[in-house]
Amino acid sequence: xxxxxxxxxxxxxxxxxxxxxxxxxxxxxxxxxxxxxxxxxxxxxxxxxxxxxxxxxxxxxxxxxxxxxxxxxxxxxxxxxxxxxx
Numbered sequence: 001x002x003x004x005x006x007x008x009x010x011x012x013x014x015x016x017x018x019x020x021x022x023x024x025x026x027x028x029x030x031x032x033x034x035x036x037x038x039x040x041x042x043x044x045x046x047x048x049x050x051x052x053x054x055x056x057x058x059x060x061x062x063x064x065x066x067x068x069x070x071x072x073x074x075x076x077x078x079x080x081x082x083x084x085x086x
Contacts, residue, residue: 038073045080
């Protein structure tokens with residue numbers, strides 16, 4: 001009885017770990033695709049000036065410490081779009 005219970009419990013744990021691992025992998029893959037599209041958007045918005053992109057990202061990190069890499073990209077793009085509307 002206890003061996004069967006341990007086997008079932010172990011099997012359930014392995015399945016849950018596999019599902020969790022797949023979710024993390026899927027999020028990483030989509031984040032990488034999104035980062036590449038954001039990088040292309042940056043280059044297009046700023047005429048390919050990579051040094052300017054790095055300065056803007058560095059400034060955003062200094063102004064808002066502790067945020068994610070993706071948040072800084074989104075913030076700089078939003079700020080650029082906002083400034084171009086004026």
